[in-house]
Amino acid sequence: MIPALSGHDWPALIERVLAVLPEPGWVVLPDALPADLVAALREELVARDAAGVLHAAGIGRGAAHQVRGSVRGDRIAWLQASWPAAARYLALMDSLRQALNRAFFLGLDEYEAHYACYEPGGFYRRHVDRHAGGADGQGQRVISTVCYLSEPGWPADAGGELLLHPEGHDDPVRVRPEGGTLLVFRSDNLPHEVLAANRQRLSIAGWMRTRGD
Numbered sequence: 001m002i003p004a005l006s007g008h009d010w011p012a013l014i015e016r017v018l019a020v021l022p023e024p025g026w027v028v029l030p031d032a033l034p035a036d037l038v039a040a041l042r043e044e045l046v047a048r049d050a051a052g053v054l055h056a057a058g059i060g061r062g063a064a065h066q067v068r069g070s071v072r073g074d075r076i077a078w079l080q081a082s083w084p085a086a087a088r089y090l091a092l093m094d095s096l097r098q099a100l101n102r103a104f105f106l107g108l109d110e111y112e113a114h115y116a117c118y119e120p121g122g123f124y125r126r127h128v129d130r131h132a133g134g135a136d137g138q139g140q141r142v143i144s145t146v147c148y149l150s151e152p153g154w155p156a157d158a159g160g161e162l163l164l165h166p167e168g169h170d171d172p173v174r175v176r177p178e179g180g181t182l183l184v185f186r187s188d189n190l191p192h193e194v195l196a197a198n199r200q201r202l203s204i205a206g207w208m209r210t211r212g213d
């Protein structure tokens with residue numbers, strides 16, 4: 001079932017993602033989520049943070065997981081279906097995951113996502129999202145999503161842009177972390193990096209993955 005979004009045509013947005021995913025494999029969708037959902041997600045993130053639920057993010061998975069402040073400086077909390085705003089977001093992303101499976105037979109088994117908070121000066125160095133060195137049969141990240149949760153009107157001089165480095169582009173694509181903007185891109189081949197901002201930067205990063213069992 002495709003969730004209804006007041007004033008927002010989510011099915012049309014899914015169609016746009018399906019149209020670009022094979023080539024070029026990434027899309028920036030401003031104003032993808034309605035303001036009331038963005039506000040609810042932002043408030044939930046802030047409340048979870050105040051409750052001490054967010055923790056320093058690491059890199060790598062399983063035994064290879066480590067916290068490296070020189071690579072990334074955000075605090076995160078994995079979205080729980082029992083959190084009301086998170087549940088609404090997860091339902092949207094699940095409908096996108098199912099549409100991608102129907103269109104491209106990607107076999108995406110699950111979607112996982114975390115709230116992220118970058119304090120002023122926080123960054124995430126250039127990386128691709130698919131973890132290197134994962135053994136066969138472990139499953140992997142196939143599609144990445146990022147949704148920004150800032151208050152409306154992120155100023156150009158606030159920094160905190162996401163730089164995308166698609167193959168064949170001389171200059172990076174610069175994405176301002178404006179609340180409600182959604183990005184969808186392939187996890188295996190798009191290097192990207194988060195620049196430091198001069199204010200708190202709030203988002204949800206998530207991945208559609210195969211389970212690999």
Ligand SMILES: O=C(O)CCC(=O)C(=O)O
Binds near residue numbers: 129
């Ligand atoms: O917040 C962003 O703009 C991107 C975050 C990111 O690249 C990640 O969490 O893997």
Ligand SMILES: [Fe+2]
Binds near residue numbers: 127128129192
């Ligand atoms: Fe990333």
